[in-house]
Structures are given as structure tokens and as C-alpha cells.
Amino acid sequence: MNIAHLESSLNWGGQELRVIEQTQWLNANGHNCWIVARPQSAILMEARKRDIPNTEIDFRGSANPKIIRKLIRFIDQNKIELIDAHSNRDASYAMFAKWLTKVKVVRSRHVTTPIKHDFLHRLIWKYGNHQIITTANKINEQIIQLGLAPTSKVYTAKAGVDHNRYHANIDGSALKESLRIPSDHKVVSNIGMIREDKGQLFFLKACEIIAEQLPGVTFIQLGSATADTRTYESQVKEHWDKSKYKDRIKFIGYKSDIENYQAFSDIVMICSIGTEAQTRLVSQAFLMENSIIATTVGGLPEMISHNNTGLLCPPQNPEALAEAAIKLLTDSKLAATLRKNAYQHAMEEMTFEKMMDGMLDIYKKVCS
Numbered sequence: 001m002n003i004a005h006l007e008s009s010l011n012w013g014g015q016e017l018r019v020i021e022q023t024q025w026l027n028a029n030g031h032n033c034w035i036v037a038r039p040q041s042a043i044l045m046e047a048r049k050r051d052i053p054n055t056e057i058d059f060r061g062s063a064n065p066k067i068i069r070k071l072i073r074f075i076d077q078n079k080i081e082l083i084d085a086h087s088n089r090d091a092s093y094a095m096f097a098k099w100l101t102k103v104k105v106v107r108s109r110h111v112t113t114p115i116k117h118d119f120l121h122r123l124i125w126k127y128g129n130h131q132i133i134t135t136a137n138k139i140n141e142q143i144i145q146l147g148l149a150p151t152s153k154v155y156t157a158k159a160g161v162d163h164n165r166y167h168a169n170i171d172g173s174a175l176k177e178s179l180r181i182p183s184d185h186k187v188v189s190n191i192g193m194i195r196e197d198k199g200q201l202f203f204l205k206a207c208e209i210i211a212e213q214l215p216g217v218t219f220i221q222l223g224s225a226t227a228d229t230r231t232y233e234s235q236v237k238e239h240w241d242k243s244k245y246k247d248r249i250k251f252i253g254y255k256s257d258i259e260n261y262q263a264f265s266d267i268v269m270i271c272s273i274g275t276e277a278q279t280r281l282v283s284q285a286f287l288m289e290n291s292i293i294a295t296t297v298g299g300l301p302e303m304i305s306h307n308n309t310g311l312l313c314p315p316q317n318p319e320a321l322a323e324a325a326i327k328l329l330t331d332s333k334l335a336a337t338l339r340k341n342a343y344q345h346a347m348e349e350m351t352f353e354k355m356m357d358g359m360l361d362i363y364k365k366v367c368s
Contacts, residue, residue: 136299
């Protein structure tokens with residue numbers, strides 16, 4: 001198939017990485033796949049860095065005639081059979097492509113935030129695609145309850161990751177030493193863009209509670225802010241700067257090789273308080289045999305079975321997060337059991353191949 005992934009976002013995060021990796025997999029497995037994105041966007045730069053076929057379209061507004069013509073010209077020139085639109089703005093242009101050409105359209109939804117359902121947005125959801133793919137059952141429920149699509153038209157693609165990249169045999173000891181983390185320290189990690197809905201302030205507060213009780217623990221945060229979240233980053237750093245445990249809490253910044261940091265992490269802690277679908281981070285942690293603690297936000301409870309593959313806590317509750325971490329850090333038998341269960345589940349349900357096989361089945365069904 002000839003497939004185009006449309007992404008109008010300018011920033012870089014889990015959604016954009018997922019689109020990039022899906023495109024790479026499709027190209028490596030006999031399909032012709034492009035990234036279509038805005039000039040200077042992070043995803044376009046990454047596509048070029050990885051030699052992924054790409055084209056620039058400056059998705060602005062929702063019905064610009066010049067942009068519609070440019071998209072249709074791209075579809076015709078490259079004989080595109082299917083478009084997968086990943087954000088609201090590009091989904092509106094995909095709708096026009098559906099109406100004006102023979103191209104099939106899949107609408108992907110990656111976040112659990114409330115869906116806008118005014119007249120225009122309802123029009124795009126109901127008549128702008130042939131199929132909807134989401135990253136959490138919670139999103140499906142929202143779409144169906146709003147009457148935007150029937151159950152038969154909505155499919156959940158579980159967050160799969162490459163088990164050849166994320167595995168427990170990576171040696172992280174040298175990197176741990178380079179960060180001046182004592183070799184005998186346990187490590188609790190928080191990974192993700194510094195953003196209010198990701199809950200880094202609650203992570204810091206949980207770290208302080210843990211540090212008060214367990215001296216042999218170091219905490220790391222991997223991720224950076226965007227231009228839109230600098231204010232929140234300042235709040236987080238201000239809290240950190242005033243903490244008496246700041247020397248044991250390290251801000252690493254954005255890293256593309258997060259598996260090397262997970263390799264020396266004992267616990268991965270997801271502190272989200274707002275939007276969170278089925279994040280790839282859970283799949284990565286399961287495959288790398290990290291213990292995992294997460295909040296009961298969005299699609300996280302769909303991925304983590306409490307007291308079976310990980311521990312779940314209410315959001316905005318650093319005391320509960322700390323209690324869960326202390327439980328795993330002091331009960332090695334429980335931690336080992338949860339890690340073993342999580343790894344087995346991930347190998348059965350959370351590999352990248354499993355995810356892409358399911359998505360490819362949907363693509364083929366839409367195009368048949």
C-alpha cells in the first residue's frame with residue numbers, strides 16, 4: 001500500500017515518535033509510507049534525519065483552499081491509497097481529501113482529553129474518515145458516547161514497542177556511574193515531557209517522602225519542556241531547588257536513548273494527572289523488567305493490572321505514590337513477581353509487531 005501519515009503538531013513527544021516508528025515499520029515491511037507535516041516541525045526534522053520519505057504541507061486553519069489543493073496534488077502524484085491523520089487540524093484536511101479523491105482515511109486519536117464536539121468537529125469525526133484508531137479503550141468510549149462513530153468503526157491499537165531494543169540485558173552500570181549515582185543505590189525514574197498533566201510536581205513530592213524513609217535511593221527525571229510548558233517547568237525546578245533532597249533528585253533532560261536509563265532504573269513512576277492514553281512507557285518498562293507504579297488516569301489502568309503487573313495509585317497523591325514505591329523497594333519478592341508477570345504479558349500483547357499487525361489489518365480492511 002501507499003500510505004501517508006499526516007501530523008500537524010509542531011512539537012515532539014510520544015505521539016510523534018509513535019508515528020515515526022510506525023512509518024519506518026511500514027516502509028521496512030513492503031509498503032510505501034510518507035510523513036506529511038508542517039515546515040520546521042519536530043516530526044519533519046526527525047523524518048529527514050531517519051531518511052523517511054516526507055513532504056511539507058503547512059497545515060493551517062481547517063479549510064484553506066491552497067492547502068487542500070497541495071494535499072490532493074501530493075495524493076495524486078504518489079498514488080496514495082490511505083491517509084492516517086493524527087491531529088485535529090490535519091484530520092480536517094484529510095476529510096476534504098476523502099470527499100474530493102478516492103483515498104481512504106483513517107483518523108487516529110492519541111490522547112484522552114475531552115473531544116470537542118461542536119458542529120464542525122462532529123462533521124469531521126462523523127464524515128471525515130472511514131475508520132478510527134485510538135490508543136486507549138477510554139477514548140473509544142468517549143467517541144461512541146458522543147455519537148461520533150459506531151463501535152464497529154473504532155479500533156484500539158495497543159502501545160507496542162520493539163522488544164529487541166527494550167530488554168533487560170542492557171548494562172546500565174557505566175551510565176549510572178557517569179551520573180554519579182552510588183552503585184548500591186536503587187533508582188526511581190520519571191520519564192516524559194515536563195508538562196503539568198504529566199505530574200512532575202507530584203513526582204518530586206513523592207521523591208521527598210521516599211528519600212526521608214530510604215537513604216539508599218536516587219531519583220531521575222528524563223524529559224524536557226516545550227515552549228508552551230516553560231512556566232510549569234519553572235515551578236517544578238523551583239520546588240526542586242528548595243528541596244533538602246535535591247542532591248538525590250537529578251533532572252537529565254530529553255534523551256532519545258531512554259532504554260539506557262531504564263536499564264539502571266528499579267522503578268518507573270508515571271505520575272500523570274490529566275491526559276494519558278496507553279503510553280508506550282508502560283510497555284517499555286514491562287519488557288525491560290522495571291517495576292512500574294502509575295496513576296489511575298486515562299488508559300493506564302487498561303495496561304497495568306494492580307498487584308499483578310504493577311501498582312496503581314490515585315492521581316495527585318504523592319503519599320500514595322511514595323507508599324507504593326517504598327513497598328516495592330523493601331519487598332523484593334513482591335517486586336520480582338510483578339516484574340515477571342509484566343514481562344510475560346508484554347511479550348504476548350505489547351510488542352511492536354503485535355501492534356502493527358493489528359493496525360495493518362485495519363488498513364487492509366479499509367482499503368478493500
